Amino acid sequence: MVVVGVYDTPMVNNAEEILPKYWYNIIPDLPKPLPPPRDPLGAEFSRIDLLRTILPKEVLRQQLTIERYIKIPDEVRERYLAIGRPTPLLRAKRLEEYLGTPAKIYFKYEGATPTGSHKINTALPQAYFAREEGIEHVVTETGAGQWGTATALAATMYGMKSTVFMVKVSYEQKPMRKSIMQLYGGEVYPSPTDLTEFGKKVKKENPNHPGSLGVAMSEAIEYALDHHLKYLVGSVLDVVILHQSVIGQETIAQLDELGEEPDVLIGCVGGGSNFGGFSFPFIGNGRGKKYIAVASAEIPKFSTGEYKYDFPDSAGLLPLVKMITMGNSYVPPPIYAGGLRYHGAAPSLSLLMKEGIVGWREYNENQIFEAAQMFMRTQGIVPAPESSHAIRAVIEEALEAKRANRKEVIVFNLSGHGLLDLPNYDSMMRRVTSNEQR
Amino acid sequence: MSRDKMLVVYMTLGYPDNERYLEFMEEAVKNGADILEIGIPPKYAKYDGPVIRKSYEKVAGKFDLWSFLPETRKVIGETKAVALTYLEDWASELDDFLYKLKGAGLDGVLFPDLLIDFVDDYRAYSSRVREKGLSNVIFTAPSVPDRMIMQVSRQSDLFLYYGVRPTTGIPLPITVSSLVTRVRNLVDNKLVVGFGLSDENDLRKALKAGADGAAIGTAFIQAIDNGGVKQAVDLVIKLRSILDEF
Ligand SMILES: Cc1ncc(COP(=O)(O)O)c(C=O)c1O
Numbered sequence: 001m002v003v004v005g006v007y008d009t010p011m012v013n014n015a016e017e018i019l020p021k022y023w024y025n026i027i028p029d030l031p032k033p034l035p036p037p038r039d040p041l042g043a044e045f046s047r048i049d050l051l052r053t054i055l056p057k058e059v060l061r062q063q064l065t066i067e068r069y070i071k072i073p074d075e076v077r078e079r080y081l082a083i084g085r086p087t088p089l090l091r092a093k094r095l096e097e098y099l100g101t102p103a104k105i106y107f108k109y110e111g112a113t114p115t116g117s118h119k120i121n122t123a124l125p126q127a128y129f130a131r132e133e134g135i136e137h138v139v140t141e142t143g144a145g146q147w148g149t150a151t152a153l154a155a156t157m158y159g160m161k162s163t164v165f166m167v168k169v170s171y172e173q174k175p176m177r178k179s180i181m182q183l184y185g186g187e188v189y190p191s192p193t194d195l196t197e198f199g200k201k202v203k204k205e206n207p208n209h210p211g212s213l214g215v216a217m218s219e220a221i222e223y224a225l226d227h228h229l230k231y232l233v234g235s236v237l238d239v240v241i242l243h244q245s246v247i248g249q250e251t252i253a254q255l256d257e258l259g260e261e262p263d264v265l266i267g268c269v270g271g272g273s274n275f276g277g278f279s280f281p282f283i284g285n286g287r288g289k290k291y292i293a294v295a296s297a298e299i300p301k302f303s304t305g306e307y308k309y310d311f312p313d314s315a316g317l318l319p320l321v322k323m324i325t326m327g328n329s330y331v332p333p334p335i336y337a338g339g340l341r342y343h344g345a346a347p348s349l350s351l352l353m354k355e356g357i358v359g360w361r362e363y364n365e366n367q368i369f370e371a372a373q374m375f376m377r378t379q380g381i382v383p384a385p386e387s388s389h390a391i392r393a394v395i396e397e398a399l400e401a402k403r404a405n406r407k408e409v410i411v412f413n414l415s416g417h418g419l420l421d422l423p424n425y426d427s428m429m430r431r432v433t434s435n436e437q438r
Numbered sequence: 439m440s441r442d443k444m445l446v447v448y449m450t451l452g453y454p455d456n457e458r459y460l461e462f463m464e465e466a467v468k469n470g471a472d473i474l475e476i477g478i479p480p481k482y483a484k485y486d487g488p489v490i491r492k493s494y495e496k497v498a499g500k501f502d503l504w505s506f507l508p509e510t511r512k513v514i515g516e517t518k519a520v521a522l523t524y525l526e527d528w529a530s531e532l533d534d535f536l537y538k539l540k541g542a543g544l545d546g547v548l549f550p551d552l553l554i555d556f557v558d559d560y561r562a563y564s565s566r567v568r569e570k571g572l573s574n575v576i577f578t579a580p581s582v583p584d585r586m587i588m589q590v591s592r593q594s595d596l597f598l599y600y601g602v603r604p605t606t607g608i609p610l611p612i613t614v615s616s617l618v619t620r621v622r623n624l625v626d627n628k629l630v631v632g633f634g635l636s637d638e639n640d641l642r643k644a645l646k647a648g649a650d651g652a653a654i655g656t657a658f659i660q661a662i663d664n665g666g667v668k669q670a671v672d673l674v675i676k677l678r679s680i681l682d683e684f
Contacts, residue, residue, distance in 0.1 A: 029583060032586065038604075051610070065580070
């Protein structure tokens with residue numbers, strides 16, 4: 001029976017079977033070699049060597065030991081189950097009806113984790129590997145606050161301290177994010193700070209700098225180096241997407257159980273981790289026909305970015321990687337979706353886009369606000385503003401299917417809930433309404 | 439004593455100076471090197487680690503390439519020698535470059551950037567190498583997809599080079615055995631594994647997993663820096679004996 005509302009498909013009852021035992025790595029299945037990380041010309045120090053200092057050893061080993069499947073340690077698998085994995089795959093039946101589309105719309109609901117997004121999927125293993133190595137304190141950056149929240153919880157779960165550099169605009173826009181990180185046991189600073197040389201430099205150049213993921217990342221890395229801490233990576237690196245592959249693998253198992261074959265897969269992109277984790281298991285296994293990555297029109301990396309070697313962070317402390325990028329000194333405007341305020345996109349995703357396997361869309365604030373509201377009113381879930389970008393693409397795809405009278409199956413990743421992003425929705429509501437009145 | 443496994447010895451051309459370079463090459467061959475890899479300093483050693491990068495800086499401008507390169511042949515006898523250099527530096531005058539390499543007594547060439555920056559045209563480039571009477575040694579890495587490893591293995595002549603780390607000379611943590619096993623199952627070529635394999639444990643693991651040989655570079659440069667040619671030659675002897683265990 002299909003009930004109107006949130007849970008159209010039953011909650012997961014065979015969790016043990018749906019949760020994968022291995023993470024999936026797409027690199028051996030890419031159409032072309034992934035260009036390796038490298039040091040810049042005339043480098044006085046090796047950034048590749050630096051990775052050994054800042055990353056937990058096992059995390060770096062997984063980043064470099066390229067196997068198609070890597071076993072998920074039992075201890076991590078248990079934690080995945082404990083935080084409610086597998087997350088539900090739900091059908092957005094009310095949205096379908098509202099749109100009058102013949103397409104079926106399913107979504108993987110990563111907002112159903114305690115921290116509210118997919119980020120916990122990699123925070124747990126990274127924290128676990130750090131702890132196994134005897135580390136007592138980890139450090140990271142956060143944009144929207146989702147990654148910092150996941151890090152704070154994962155660190156505490158494994159008995160470690162955590163320090164989080166939170167992009168200043170987000171810190172100011174979303175004080176509740178700071179609260180939840182602190183409640184979980186994390187220590188949070190608005191970046192740029194005076195705690196690092198790079199933060200001081202950025203502030204000196206622009207005292208009103210709103211902060212950015214790239215800057216906060218540089219601060220976190222510098223802080224890790226200065227204090228001999230380990231740095232947890234929130235996105236972009238292959239190892240993060242590897243861990244996030246639980247999303248896509250679960251979705252495949254859940255669709256198989258329903259007897260559905262997906263046609264279109266959609267997700268939003270900040271650094272690329274939820275999109276990659278969701279779509280790569282499909283792409284690598286030849287499931288699905290069309291893959292759409294969605295970014296923000298205010299940070300138009302897909303339409304204007306270049307595919308080239310660039311630093312993942314603003315300070316250039318990390319090795320150069322080849323990716324679609326707006327340049328590492330680009331300061332993204334302080335938009336409503338902090339998780340998408342990043343200058344680049346993961347190298348593996350960039351390569352798949354360059355090869356034409358993954359397509360893209362970019363939407364602005366008005367477009368995603370409309371989509372988010374439609375979703376809230378039909379499905380009852382408040383999506384994270386980042387995830388609302390995916391929803392906008394889903395709606396357009398479903399309307400396209402309606403025009404063409406195509407009975408396709410659209411599956412998207414709802415990367416997080418937006419209950420702690422209400423101030424952003426509030427201000428969006430005000431801006432959008434005043435635009436309409438004009 | 440069996441000698442099934444190949445020892446590929448890398449040295450930067452003219453390192454640490456012309457005389458000691460030639461002495462090392464001569465001794466390396468006498469003490470068990472099967473193939474020599476000669477590093478020609480590039481403009482930007484993008485995919486090399488800090489030790490090899492420094493070695494390039496040190497020798498830059500200390501010799502005339504085309505008059506010094508042939509000196510190597512005089513001291514190494516019949517041993518196969520391949521040039522390691524970036525295609526980026528030569529792509530615009532490739533035929534001339536290959537012709538001169540052949541003339542200088544080299545047997546083959548290895549471009550570390552071929553499958554990275556020239557991947558769409560790698561077949562055309564490797565055909566040109568063969569047309570000029572030289573052998574291809576193609577450099578692959580764990581980031582090269584399965585299908586492509588199988589395809590390029592057919593273009594690689596002396597052996598297929600497999601660098602298990604993303605850069606040379608930095609002891610990044612990896613699992614050598616699974617990296618080697620994956621590729622061993624894909625190709626029939628002689629498989630030579632390199633990049634940070636001077637660690638004896640890693641080396642034995644690679645050989646156990648089916649590698650046909652090892653390419654070592656950074657460790658020889660460090661040995662020369664620390665204890666001169668003698669220490670580097672001692673390392674050749676030691677590596678030879680490990681390879682001969684298999
Ligand atoms: C809910 C949510 N979705 C998406 C993103 C974008 O990051 P990624 O592209 O790595 O998934 C973020 C980042 O903070 C996020 O919080």
